Amino acid sequence: MSNSANTKLSEKLDKAIYCHNLGKFKEATRLYQELIDYEPGFPDPWNLLGVVAYQKKNYKLAKTLITTAIKLNNKAPDFYNNLGLVHTKLKNNDEARFQFEKALELNKNHINSLLNLASLYRKSGNFTDALRLGKKAKKTDPNNVSVLNNLGNTLVDCNFINEAVLTYKKAIRIDPESGLSHWNLSLALLSIGKTAEGFAELKWRWKWKGFPGKRRKLNKPVWSGEDLRNKTIFIYPEQGLGDAIQFVRYSSELLHLAKQVILEVPKPLSRLVNIPKLATKIITEGETVPTFDFHATYVDLAVIMKTNSASIPSHVPYLKTSPYLKKKFAKLLNKYSEKKIGINWFGNEQNPADYFRKIPIEELEPLFEMQGINWFSLQKETQNSKSKNPKNNELIKIRSSPLEQAAGLIQELDLVITSDTAIAHLAGALAKPVWILLHHAPDWRWLTNGTTSKWYPTALLFRQSKAGDWAPVISEVRKHLNLFLGKQA
Numbered sequence: 001m002s003n004s005a006n007t008k009l010s011e012k013l014d015k016a017i018y019c020h021n022l023g024k025f026k027e028a029t030r031l032y033q034e035l036i037d038y039e040p041g042f043p044d045p046w047n048l049l050g051v052v053a054y055q056k057k058n059y060k061l062a063k064t065l066i067t068t069a070i071k072l073n074n075k076a077p078d079f080y081n082n083l084g085l086v087h088t089k090l091k092n093n094d095e096a097r098f099q100f101e102k103a104l105e106l107n108k109n110h111i112n113s114l115l116n117l118a119s120l121y122r123k124s125g126n127f128t129d130a131l132r133l134g135k136k137a138k139k140t141d142p143n144n145v146s147v148l149n150n151l152g153n154t155l156v157d158c159n160f161i162n163e164a165v166l167t168y169k170k171a172i173r174i175d176p177e178s179g180l181s182h183w184n185l186s187l188a189l190l191s192i193g194k195t196a197e198g199f200a201e202l203k204w205r206w207k208w209k210g211f212p213g214k215r216r217k218l219n220k221p222v223w224s225g226e227d228l229r230n231k232t233i234f235i236y237p238e239q240g241l242g243d244a245i246q247f248v249r250y251s252s253e254l255l256h257l258a259k260q261v262i263l264e265v266p267k268p269l270s271r272l273v274n275i276p277k278l279a280t281k282i283i284t285e286g287e288t289v290p291t292f293d294f295h296a297t298y299v300d301l302a303v304i305m306k307t308n309s310a311s312i313p314s315h316v317p318y319l320k321t322s323p324y325l326k327k328k329f330a331k332l333l334n335k336y337s338e339k340k341i342g343i344n345w346f347g348n349e350q351n352p353a354d355y356f357r358k359i360p361i362e363e364l365e366p367l368f369e370m371q372g373i374n375w376f377s378l379q380k381e382t383q384n385s386k387s388k389n390p391k392n393n394e395l396i397k398i399r400s401s402p403l404e405q406a407a408g409l410i411q412e413l414d415l416v417i418t419s420d421t422a423i424a425h426l427a428g429a430l431a432k433p434v435w436i437l438l439h440h441a442p443d444w445r446w447l448t449n450g451t452t453s454k455w456y457p458t459a460l461l462f463r464q465s466k467a468g469d470w471a472p473v474i475s476e477v478r479k480h481l482n483l484f485l486g487k488q489a
Contacts, residue, residue, distance in 0.1 A: 009035060013044060025052050043072035047079050054082070059089045077103035077110045084116055096120055109140040115150050122154055123352065125467050130154045145171045145178055152184055156191070157441050161448060164188045179208030191444040196308040198444070203303050213238035215297065223294035225304050228258035234292035235279070236264040238299055241403070244269060245425035246445065246455060247298035249313045251278045253305060262290055268403035272319045312454045317431040325408030332398055333412045336374040339485060342413045343367075343395075344378040347421035356439040356467065357420045363470040366478055367417070368395065372485050376413060378406055378423050415484065417477065420446070428456025435460045435477060440467040 016031035029052055035045040050065030066083045073079065084099030097120055103113035114137040121130035134151035141147050148171035155164035168185035171178060182204030190198030205211045215222070215238065223233055235251050237244040244266050254261045255276075263279035270284040283289065296304065305311070333340055346358030368375060377397045398409060407426055410416055416427040416434040420443060427434035436459055438446055445455060453459040460480070462473050 009039060009042060016045070017048065020048065020052065025056065028052060041072055043069040043076070043079070046072065047076070047082060050086070051082055054086055054089070057089075059086050062086045063090070075106060077106040077113060079103075080106070081110065081113045081116060084113070088116070088120065093120060093124065111137055111141050111144065111147065114140070115146065118150060118154060122157055123355070125356070127154065127157050127467065131158055143174050145175045145181060148174070149178075149180055149184055152188070156184075156188060159441055159448060161188055161192050165192075177207065179204050179206070180210065183208050183211065187444045191442075191448055193309060193447055195312070196306060199303050199307045202299065213297070213299070216295070218295050220292060220295055222300070223296040223304065226294065228254065228294070230259050231293040232260040232262060232291065233258045234262045234264070234289055234295040235301065236295070236297055237266055237285075238297040240422075241266060241268060242422045242425045244298060245319070245422065245429050247302060248273065248278060249315075249318050249429075250298055250301035250305065252318065253301065253313060255280070262292055264289070269319070271322060271404050272407055274318050274320045277318055309454065314454055314457055316429060316457060319407065319426070319429040321404070321408045321411050321430075325404065326411060329398075329408045329412040333376075333409075336396075338372050338374040339415070340374050340376060340413045342376045342378040342410060342416045342418075342423075342427075344416070344418035344421055344423040346379070346419060347423075353443070356441070359419050359437060359470055363474055366474050367481065370478065370481060370485075372487075373481070376409065378409070378416065378418065380406075424459070425456075428453070428459050431458050433458050433460075435462060435480070437462045437470075437473055437477065438464060440464045 012031060012035055016028050016035065019031065020028035029049065032045040032049040032052070035042060036049070046065050047069035050062045050069065053059070053062035053065060063083065063086045066079060066086060069076070070079045070083065080099045080103035084096045084103065087093070087096035087099060097117065100113045100117040100120065103110050104117070107113075114133050118130045118133035118137065121127070121133065131151075131154050134147075134154045137144070137147045138151050148167050152164040152167040152171070155161070155167060165185065165188050168181050168188060171181040172185065175181065182201050186198045186201035186204070188198075189195075189201060205213065206215055216236065218234075220234075233254055235254070237248070248263070248265065248269070251261055251263045260281065261279040262281045262283065263273065264283050264285055264287075265273050267284050267286075270282070273279070273282050275282055281290065343364065345361055345364060347354050349358075367373075375395050377395050403422070403426065406423065407430060410423075410427050410430055410432050413432065416423065416432055417437070418424045418427070418434065419437050420439070424434060424436045434456065436446070436453075438461055440463075442448070442463070446453065446461060449463070451461050453461060462476055462480075464470065464473050
């Protein structure tokens with residue numbers, strides 16, 4: 001190919017990449033395709049067209065296109081890295097690992113492949129190799145903010161929180177405006193009980209483009225601590241159901257500050273919010289919002305009020321069930337004479353965090369074997385109305401979905417035992433005794449040690465010391481159950 005032809009290809013490729021980087025996928029796709037039509041043996045447009053397909057979540061097409069690029073040039077680590085990402089989305093983890101390793105064979109310091117392979121190891125629970133690769137990436141590129149954040153996250157997984165804090169702080173020194181670095185730092189600080197510092201950092205979450213919560217674009221200002229006398233403030237959720245249950249309590253802190261507090265709640269909570277304990281007016285998500293002067297999310301309130309360990313609003317209950325549900329479940333459970341204990345062993349399986357939180361039901365069998373207990377399933381996803389363990393005790397399934405029904409059932413139980421799910425928050429907010437079984441690196445709100453929670457005074461925490469090893473946790477729960485039943489452990 002002549003020099004002029006090469007120059008033409010290069011110029012068109014640069015233009016295509018420029019459009020691609022601006023998110024103009026349609027124009028980029030057209031230009032990449034023109035390059036392929038003009039020179040089918042040119043590998044770069046095949047790879048980049050595959051990247052477009054990946055970004056548009058067409059993973060099978062992405063696999064075909066990037067594989068073609070590799071056939072044309074099997075010495076480009078970027079191609080193997082991109083193919084590894086595609087296989088990750090296709091849940092072909094072994095193949096993804098092979099592709100990342102192939103990229104590293106070609107370039108042992110290929111940063112993206114180091115990070116992606118480390119991430120793959122993290123998700124599978126192989127924290128030793130994830131940490132090894134994270135440290136190697138840092139050594140290769142010590143001032144790369146993405147590298148530092150990934151390493152910090154792995155350190156958190158390994159419960160090396162103080163080292164993670166230092167790592168995130170270094171990332172912030174390099175890029176003070178990195179919302180992700182501040183977000184990660186906030187969670188790390190909160191998890192070691194540095195509540196005031198953690199919530200102060202949490203305000204940066206809105207500057208992270210990947211933050212899952214949403215601040216609404218409303219025509220009134222966000223409340224940042226202004227005088228609320230003779231003012232109406234509108235409060236709404238920003239994240240998942242567990243967070244909503246945990247942070248809705250802050251609404252009550254405004255009742256003595258504002259003329260009116262309008263509280264919007266997720267639909268599952270619409271009949272559980274305790275009026276007038278939390279607000280002067282309750283609306284459900286999707287309903288028309290009355291006129292207001294300021295607005296804020298639930299979590300904003302914790303930040304604005306400069307929450308510290310001593311000021312966490314811990315008065316429970318702040319949720320309630322209706323008299324109808326109380327009567328209904330009291331009647332349903334009346335025939336059971338043993339201690340009534342509800343159990344929940346996994347949450348939302350679409351949430352990657354549930355991979356470590358969930359407890360295989362087989363691990364719970366030593367609890368089901370115990371005498372003097374009627375076990376009630378609080379597991380929303382249970383298929384059968386009843387499931388039996390090997391000792392022929394019944395796990396009783398009473399319809400407890402949606403959340404309002406679950407709350408009604410929980411109110412009539414003696415105890416709830418659960419993994420880290422919305423059920424844990426619900427039981428705690430209802431002031432029901434709840435034992436929460438935590439995996440080795442729990443969510444920030446449960447801290448890294450201790451058996452009690454400042455958020456939920458009726459909670460007792462049981463902690464996993466080794467990733468994936470639930471047996472010691474279940475053994476400890478069994479001992480406590482014997483005491484709960486008035487038996488010798």
